[in-house]
Amino acid sequence: MKRRDSLKALSLTGFGLAVGPTEAAVPAPPDVKPLKIPGGRQKFEAERDAKLMAEKFFTPHELQTVTVLSDIIIPADERSGSASQAGVPAFIEFMMKDQPRNQTPMRGGIRWLDNTCTKRYGKPFVQCTKAQQIDMVEQIAYPALAKPDMTQGASFFTLMRNLTASGFFTSQIGIKDLGYVGNTPNQWNGVPDDVLKQYGLAYEERELNPGK
Amino acid sequence: MDPFQIQKPPTQFDVAIVGSGAGGGMAAYTLAKAGAKVVLLEAGGYYDPADPKYITQLKWPWESPRRGAGTTRAFGDFDAAWGGWDIEGEPYTTAKGTEFHWFRSRMLGGRTNHWGRISLRFGPDDFRRRSMTGVGQDWPIGYDDLKPFYDRVDRLIGVFGSVENFPNEPDGIFLPAPKPRLHELMIRKGARSIGIPVIPSRLSMLTKPINDERGSCFYCAQCGRGCQAYADFSSSSVLVKPAMKTGNVTLINGAMVREVITDPATGLCTGVSYVDTQTLQEVTIKAKSVVLAASAGETARLLLNSKSSRFPTGLANSSGVVGKYINDSTGASRSAFVPALMDRKRYNEDGVGGMHVFTPWWLDNKKLDFPRGYHIEYWGGMGMPAYGFGWGVEALNGMIAARDGSKKPGGGYGAGLKDDYRRFYGAYVGMAGRGEPVPLESNYCEIDPNVVDKYGIPVLRFNYKWSDYEVKQAKHMQDTFEEIIHSMGGIALGEKPGAENSYGLEAPGKIIHEVGTSRMGNDPKTSALNKFQQAHDVKNLFVVDAAAFPSQGDKNVTWTILASSMRTSEYLIDQVKKKNI
Numbered sequence: 001m002k003r004r005d006s007l008k009a010l011s012l013t014g015f016g017l018a019v020g021p022t023e024a025a026v027p028a029p030p031d032v033k034p035l036k037i038p039g040g041r042q043k044f045e046a047e048r049d050a051k052l053m054a055e056k057f058f059t060p061h062e063l064q065t066v067t068v069l070s071d072i073i074i075p076a077d078e079r080s081g082s083a084s085q086a087g088v089p090a091f092i093e094f095m096m097k098d099q100p101r102n103q104t105p106m107r108g109g110i111r112w113l114d115n116t117c118t119k120r121y122g123k124p125f126v127q128c129t130k131a132q133q134i135d136m137v138e139q140i141a142y143p144a145l146a147k148p149d150m151t152q153g154a155s156f157f158t159l160m161r162n163l164t165a166s167g168f169f170t171s172q173i174g175i176k177d178l179g180y181v182g183n184t185p186n187q188w189n190g191v192p193d194d195v196l197k198q199y200g201l202a203y204e205e206r207e208l209n210p211g212k
Numbered sequence: 213m214d215p216f217q218i219q220k221p222p223t224q225f226d227v228a229i230v231g232s233g234a235g236g237g238m239a240a241y242t243l244a245k246a247g248a249k250v251v252l253l254e255a256g257g258y259y260d261p262a263d264p265k266y267i268t269q270l271k272w273p274w275e276s277p278r279r280g281a282g283t284t285r286a287f288g289d290f291d292a293a294w295g296g297w298d299i300e301g302e303p304y305t306t307a308k309g310t311e312f313h314w315f316r317s318r319m320l321g322g323r324t325n326h327w328g329r330i331s332l333r334f335g336p337d338d339f340r341r342r343s344m345t346g347v348g349q350d351w352p353i354g355y356d357d358l359k360p361f362y363d364r365v366d367r368l369i370g371v372f373g374s375v376e377n378f379p380n381e382p383d384g385i386f387l388p389a390p391k392p393r394l395h396e397l398m399i400r401k402g403a404r405s406i407g408i409p410v411i412p413s414r415l416s417m418l419t420k421p422i423n424d425e426r427g428s429c430f431y432c433a434q435c436g437r438g439c440q441a442y443a444d445f446s447s448s449s450v451l452v453k454p455a456m457k458t459g460n461v462t463l464i465n466g467a468m469v470r471e472v473i474t475d476p477a478t479g480l481c482t483g484v485s486y487v488d489t490q491t492l493q494e495v496t497i498k499a500k501s502v503v504l505a506a507s508a509g510e511t512a513r514l515l516l517n518s519k520s521s522r523f524p525t526g527l528a529n530s531s532g533v534v535g536k537y538i539n540d541s542t543g544a545s546r547s548a549f550v551p552a553l554m555d556r557k558r559y560n561e562d563g564v565g566g567m568h569v570f571t572p573w574w575l576d577n578k579k580l581d582f583p584r585g586y587h588i589e590y591w592g593g594m595g596m597p598a599y600g601f602g603w604g605v606e607a608l609n610g611m612i613a614a615r616d617g618s619k620k621p622g623g624g625y626g627a628g629l630k631d632d633y634r635r636f637y638g639a640y641v642g643m644a645g646r647g648e649p650v651p652l653e654s655n656y657c658e659i660d661p662n663v664v665d666k667y668g669i670p671v672l673r674f675n676y677k678w679s680d681y682e683v684k685q686a687k688h689m690q691d692t693f694e695e696i697i698h699s700m701g702g703i704a705l706g707e708k709p710g711a712e713n714s715y716g717l718e719a720p721g722k723i724i725h726e727v728g729t730s731r732m733g734n735d736p737k738t739s740a741l742n743k744f745q746q747a748h749d750v751k752n753l754f755v756v757d758a759a760a761f762p763s764q765g766d767k768n769v770t771w772t773i774l775a776s777s778m779r780t781s782e783y784l785i786d787q788v789k790k791k792n793i
Contacts, residue, residue, distance in 0.1 A: 040271065049277060052277075072626065074630050099278075142620075143623050161606070162602065162603045166601050166602055169597045177634065182432070183270060186430065186432075187431060188561070188562070207392075
């Protein structure tokens with residue numbers, strides 16, 4: 001249905017039969033191992049996912065920077081683990097490949113950060129002391145307050161914050177932290193009584209006694 | 213074997229149906245139950261939401277490497293729809309200075325697999341808007357013509373709702389409606405305080421079992437992913453499968469229909485030809501009648517591409533009306549933060565897959581500066597997190613005091629930020645207007661003279677612009693949204709859309725409710741179909757999708773597609789019995 005299927009289908013019809021000159025002009029598809037398509041995925045999606053998984057976007061230095069930043073944004077606390085413990089850096093790596101429009105803001109942002117840290121502290125971000133890192137983050141963590149020479153950094157940090165939050169709160173650790181208890185077969189019988197009371201709300205008579 | 217050899221199966225079917233969505237599924241069901249030998253042609257693949265091969269229901273966000281982001285599926289990784297606004301190898305074009313986005317599903321059941329299951333009947337006024345306002349077009353039928361079929365659709369498929377006796381919002385035969393969730397109770401209280409009605413929604417989900425073949429809702433909020441219990445309506449699960457059990461239906465998947473074939477001598481349809489999307493073979497199907505249900509856009513494309521010396525402007529198009537008057541619902545939306553909902557007690561409030569309450573159109577257009585109404589859909593609550601969770605917190609958390617009462621600037625990092633996400637969870641609501649546009653002759657789709665798809669089939673070119681009617685309606689929506697948000701103590705998020713962006717009016721096609729491309733009417737000069745959705749020019753050709761609708765009401769059209777497809781299918785049976793076809 002998608003992508004190269006038309007080409008494949010064209011050559012498949014020729015299998016086991018005399019190869020006509022037109023078909024011979026079409027190169028045979030490369031010999032690839034059949035891909036197992038996970039449940040709920042279309043073939044082209046499974047192929048695309050497998051291809052993206054096999055690629056690498058971040059350099060080791062970039063990945064380290066993303067890891068340090070994500071843990072500054074969402075650290076471990078008494079309730080749950082940190083962003084990196086929830087697998088956020090790997091998620092961000094995947095999203096860079098999945099939605100390439102973020103690649104330049106991310107890669108360029110890390111360069112901006114290292115360059116600015118080198119000017120301020122003489123070292124790239126990850127080699128700075130914890131105090132220096134926090135000092136730097138303070139300059140870019142509040143977009144409305146960012147000084148004119150920090151606004152590009154603030155944009156980058158906002159992207160990091162958004163990706164980190166999305167990655168963390170869609171992980172097993174993050175969903176447990178948030179207290180989401182759905183996604184399971186159940187019955188809906190309305191808002192619990194104590195919650196209705198807390199908000200001063202009530203159901204109508206016909207909702208309490210349907211069919212009456 | 214030459215892939216371009218024309219294959220001719222020996223069978224002649226009673227009816228060939230193109231498309232397996234709401235209209236095609238109902239036609240297949242009705243005709244097969246009556247004993248007709250039916251071939252059902254679907255361009256996409258087979259789909260069964262209960263087969264593990266296809267199941268996305270009850271999966272967790274981390275089971276998707278993109279956490280459910282919409283990179284390859286417009287509504288996210290877990291959404292049931294295969295296809296979207298862009299399908300590789302199947303382009304469409306737009307005329308310069310106009311805009312249209314065409315969403316197509318390529319799968320058994322078509323677009324009924326991912327829709328909101330909002331199942332509203334048209335009211336009496338929706339069939340006679342021209343008479344009432346002087347613009348648009350009346351239908352050749354009225355509510356009374358469709359009411360018996362709406363009733364039967366309600367019983368056959370199942371819809372929950374409540375008896376309201378609301379003007380122009382006819383009640384149906386309803387299953388029990390689920391109770392509102394917390395944010396919905398707050399919306400209802402607020403909106404009612406300013407005179408805006410909020411009533412239980414009407415969705416085709418089984419809050420009670422209606423037969424042995426389908427289970428009942430288990431409240432996971434994921435109808436858009438397709439239901440393993442068949443407790444929601446999709447054409448594939450609810451109509452096509454039972455139709456196939458009759459033994460009278462031959463389903464052909466991967467059948468991209470190229471044209472309707474006619475006999476040059478009689479001018480009647482003799483069948484259709486299609487491209488097998490897997491083998492690229494050209495196949496001809498013979499049938500005594502042809503029923504089109506390929507979607508408003510595809511049905512028009514098929515008619516316009518079915519040209520012959522007898523029908524030089526395309527089939528069923530002596531009026532020249534095919535492709536014209538295409539119209540999509542209007543759409544505009546706003547979201548809000550509700551401080552009272554911060555730090556909520558956690559419990560499972562997934563509910564059904566959609567809103568439990570909505571606002572039907574409640575005003576009189578005679579007193580307004582736009583001629584058509586809209587309804588309002590609502591969302592909110594403690595839903596399952598997905599890609600995009602927490603996005604844009606920097607625009608909000610600067611306005612909200614921390615637990616200790618202190619305020620900090622928007623954005624931030626660390627333990628305080630992490631706590632903000634928890635506190636804000638479940639405190640957002642949103643609302644979206646879905647309105648009726650005025651169908652215009654100047655909005656149309658036609659065959660692009662220069663472009664074909666990967667099967668060599670000429671593609672559609674859209675010419676669509678909203679008129680002032682729709683822009684004014686969107687302005688009214690935005691004012692109403694703010695009033696509702698303020699009535700419930702919410703903070704409206706983002707800038708209020710204004711004249712500079714047409715009040716947030718979505719581009720044509722974005723709401724995926726397009727109708728009207730081969731409208732029915734009593735005058736063969738201004739309509740393609742008669743009041744039974746039978747082509748004026750070709751008596752054994754019928755259209756049972758929303759292409760036939762002169763207008764779309766301020767309601768979602770699926771229930772009307774189902775009712776009218778049932779009506780047309782029974783008319784076809786009747787005509788065959790009377791030997792008129």
